[in-house]
Amino acid sequence: MSHRKKVVIIGAGAAGMSCASTLAKHPDLFEVTMIDPEPQTGGQATSISLNESQHGASWLNDGVQGGSAIFRHTFRFFRSYGYEPQPVKLQVSFGKDRNNFWTNVFPSALVKQHSREIKKLGRVLRCIKYLMPLLGIFPVKFILRLFRFSHDFSNKMVLPLLALFLGTGNQTPNVSSVLLERLFDDPQMRLWDYDPDTLLPNLPLMYTFPNLGSFYCDWASDLGSKGVDIRLNTLVAILERKTKGIIIQTTPNDPHSQPPGEPLTETFDELVFCCPADEAKKLLDRHATWREKYVLGGVKFFNDITITHFDSTYFQSIFEAQYHPSLCAQSTSKERRDQIAFAKQQAIEMGFDCTNYQHQFRESLGEGHPPRPLEEHVFQTIYLNDQLKGLWTWNEIEPSKIIARKWWHQFGHRWQHYLRVVPGMMFINGQRRTRYAGSWTMVNMHEIACISGIAAAYQLGAAYEPFDDFAEDFFAKYLLVCHGTRYKRSKPKQT
Numbered sequence: 001m002s003h004r005k006k007v008v009i010i011g012a013g014a015a016g017m018s019c020a021s022t023l024a025k026h027p028d029l030f031e032v033t034m035i036d037p038e039p040q041t042g043g044q045a046t047s048i049s050l051n052e053s054q055h056g057a058s059w060l061n062d063g064v065q066g067g068s069a070i071f072r073h074t075f076r077f078f079r080s081y082g083y084e085p086q087p088v089k090l091q092v093s094f095g096k097d098r099n100n101f102w103t104n105v106f107p108s109a110l111v112k113q114h115s116r117e118i119k120k121l122g123r124v125l126r127c128i129k130y131l132m133p134l135l136g137i138f139p140v141k142f143i144l145r146l147f148r149f150s151h152d153f154s155n156k157m158v159l160p161l162l163a164l165f166l167g168t169g170n171q172t173p174n175v176s177s178v179l180l181e182r183l184f185d186d187p188q189m190r191l192w193d194y195d196p197d198t199l200l201p202n203l204p205l206m207y208t209f210p211n212l213g214s215f216y217c218d219w220a221s222d223l224g225s226k227g228v229d230i231r232l233n234t235l236v237a238i239l240e241r242k243t244k245g246i247i248i249q250t251t252p253n254d255p256h257s258q259p260p261g262e263p264l265t266e267t268f269d270e271l272v273f274c275c276p277a278d279e280a281k282k283l284l285d286r287h288a289t290w291r292e293k294y295v296l297g298g299v300k301f302f303n304d305i306t307i308t309h310f311d312s313t314y315f316q317s318i319f320e321a322q323y324h325p326s327l328c329a330q331s332t333s334k335e336r337r338d339q340i341a342f343a344k345q346q347a348i349e350m351g352f353d354c355t356n357y358q359h360q361f362r363e364s365l366g367e368g369h370p371p372r373p374l375e376e377h378v379f380q381t382i383y384l385n386d387q388l389k390g391l392w393t394w395n396e397i398e399p400s401k402i403i404a405r406k407w408w409h410q411f412g413h414r415w416q417h418y419l420r421v422v423p424g425m426m427f428i429n430g431q432r433r434t435r436y437a438g439s440w441t442m443v444n445m446h447e448i449a450c451i452s453g454i455a456a457a458y459q460l461g462a463a464y465e466p467f468d469d470f471a472e473d474f475f476a477k478y479l480l481v482c483h484g485t486r487y488k489r490s491k492p493k494q495t
Ligand SMILES: Cc1cc2nc3c(=O)[nH]c(=O)nc-3n(C[C@H](O)[C@H](O)[C@H](O)COP(=O)(O)OP(=O)(O)OC[C@H]3O[C@@H](n4cnc5c(N)ncnc54)[C@H](O)[C@@H]3O)c2cc1C
Pocket: 010, 011, 012, 013, 014, 015, 016, 035, 036, 037, 038, 041, 042, 043, 044, 045, 062, 063, 064, 065, 066, 067, 236, 274, 275, 276, 279, 283, 306, 382, 408, 409, 410, 437, 438, 439, 440, 443, 444, 445, 446, 447, 449
């Protein structure tokens, strides 16, 4: 008789794959099945094909695009299959015309005008840090009002910056202020250093991801060869969740299969939900405990759409896409003059000017070549929250220049998320043979999805393989917050 634990993972995105991969290292302990209704693994980590002769690259990552140096577990997974993230100097810009525009590429009038408030924000971030449990939970809009920041500074600088990196759109004022502080200051989550003169440092180092479609494909075939039963195009229903085991039914979801596939009923010892919280709640339905209903029900999801296109006229009508002297503030120092000189040779990256951001476009040009003309660039415009569809300008994109449209289901980082969901995770994880993973358990980042999947596997008895002190600390923090478990290092820290 087999003593292996039968584990079913529901959802094959970054969290599900990380969980399966960690469990698959112990074939003597676990028999792993992973189920997803989609035809491929990766969840929100997807790539699309491009016409290389027209755009200069044959593919584009149209979901997750990149991360910072803190993405250690993500990068480790990439490297174990021969993929390498590529460094990029991040350029962002916000607003249109001289009164509203600012960027981290060169000094602008808006940054100059708000220089005192930028310095004050630095002091407030320190204040949030030291009074974290008290101030951190409040929504950003409350903190901005409490410390008497001007509407202009809040609406043109702080909120757009947070919205861009959390993808929270009009919900941004309701984001917990802990995230504002963490983005600048937390060693594990920091995207860049706070700059007291310009708010964002000049061109922080980020990394763009390799072809995620190929990477996830290679990862899935390797897991398959290690015995993980990956069932794509498959629907799942939970029939029973008892102390003896979990009974589930799976049905093939392939509309082309003739005759339609038969449902299969199986019993598993352990269940790991790696799908969105609302899907998990729906699947549990009457089997959910009141705690699960409360915690999972606290995650608020929004439907967003990305349109990948090459309509540079539309893009420029929304953003400032290139350096123009009228946008620039007077240069006051040598450093600022150098920034202006640099900006004059570059196109500024506007949110998602993918040709500027993703490395494959630069590689095709080669070193020292001038950037591609804007008309050949591939852009991605994200329209957030379909409840506000009326405000979207998506109809203004020239239809013949649209490459792809894709809908996404993403959670919002509302302040309630950090009052109800994140602190509640430890009370539902491990109950009734069920664990939860996914970026929604903390912050919407690929790295969190990976760590959450590894943590669920660890809690089931798989080993955490230390490879880097920083990564191990991040993992330990996640484990403590979401599972209420203290991680024991097998070796002391290197430093
Ligand atoms: C447009 C966009 C851009 C982004 N850019 C970045 C970025 O640059 N950097 C970054 O770090 N993060 C980015 N993110 C966020 C990042 O993609 C996510 O945090 C991460 O990929 C989530 O992984 P996950 O495994 O938690 O969830 P998902 O990737 O959503 O995976 C969940 C899986 O569950 C499956 N599923 C759903 N319902 C069911 C069901 N009923 N039964 C079984 N399976 C089900 C889904 O098919 C999916 O495969 C971006 C997200 C989007 C949408």
